[in-house]
Amino acid sequence: MRMRKKKRGEERLFALSSVVFPDIDSYCKKRAENGETSKIFEKELPLRLEIGCGKGDFICETSLRDDGYNYFAMEKVRDVIVVAAEKYASSRGLGALSPHGDWQGPDGHIYKDGERFDIPLEMRGNVRFILCDAAELDKLFEPCTFDTIYANFSDPWTKNGQAERRLTAPSFLSLYEKLLIPGGSFRFKTDNIQLFEYSLKTVRDSSLELSYFTHDLHGSEKNADNVQTEYEKNFAAKGVKINYLEAVKKS
Ligand SMILES: C[S@@+](CC[C@H](N)C(=O)[O-])C[C@H]1O[C@@H](n2cnc3c(N)ncnc32)[C@H](O)[C@@H]1O
Structure with missing residues (x-):
């Protein structure tokens, strides 16, 4: 999927890094802290995976409709996954993109210049995004x-x-x-x-x-x-x- 380069894509992804793992290492570190993959989520539920989630329409809708599961959405292009993660966050009431292209939390706070929105676990919902190539899947999951x-x-x-x-x-x-x-x-x-x-x-x-x-x-x-x-x-x-x-x- 071709995308125009996103303004400060890396910063925008980092602002939402409570729900997006921007690389394999950050995911592996989190899993090691939690002991098990399922403990990355608030509720322990069966897991599903979408590979190549694009801009996230499918995962946003599926995760709401079939909410008895936790989901990982994997995408290899940063400027694409940032759109998916922002779509997900806004669909879960976690804020929206400000007119200047920064993340604005539900309380109006603007996360910019490398600031991270530390979303409480119970508000993160049942999807986590991973910026990674599917060829690396076996490094991530048991x-x-x-x-x-x-x-x-x-x-x-x-x-x-x-x-x-x-x-x-x-x-x-x-x-x-x-x-x-x-x-x-x-x-x-x-x-x-x-x-x-x-x-x-x-x-x-x-x-x-x-x-x-x-x-x-x-x-x-x-x-x-x-x-x-x-x-x-x-x-x-x-x-x-x-x-x-x-x-x-x-x-
Ligand atoms: C043609 S688009 C389809 C996007 C979305 N699934 C849809 O149906 O609208 C394919 C997407 O898969 C991603 N992709 C392709 N190969 C991949 C891989 N090996 N690992 C992760 N993502 C991949 C591409 O970056 C692109 O965003």
Whole structure:
């Protein structure tokens, strides 16, 4: 996802670092302090992960609708994750971006010049963002951590020699298999039919079990539960059909 460079992106991310881990080390330090991944959150709930969360529409809506879970949203581009984190914080009543582009807390205080908004744990809600590449996933999480892993409209990497970067490449699928709990599922949506055909094949060849797929998610029985992402809304508005698959880790 291309984005114009955000004004003081690093500072804005740091202001909200109660809900965003700006790098792998800050996450690993916090997890070590808390002992377990689930203790990073106020309530101990089953965990879900979104990879490549973009500007955060999906995670903001899903985490409110399915609030019996805690969520990690991972994104590799800082200027993109900052938008997602700010969207989340404002949707949870934690303030808003000021007209000058600084974070303004609910009491009107403006966090600027490297000041951090220390949000009490009980106000942080059920999502934490991590600025990181999915290739680093196994440095962050223990095996059997997640109930569900989502990858929505990930980059198709169409050029020769780039297939290994696809989020449904065999190496990624075996990583997801390791991180899912038995019975947990990997859920994948894309507009790109070549990427989808490739993903059906890699899933079938993996140790995950393909449990569902459709070439028309919005026309399927799964549509009632579907939360649309930013990309999905754009594609749907143009009449593009959305491909979707679910794959389960065998018990
Ligand atoms: C095409 S956008 C889709 C964004 C959003 N999921 C949506 O559906 O609207 C793909 C996003 O995934 C992120 N991404 C791609 N590969 C990634 C990786 N290996 N690790 C983390 N994020 C990744 C990109 O930076 C980009 O923001």
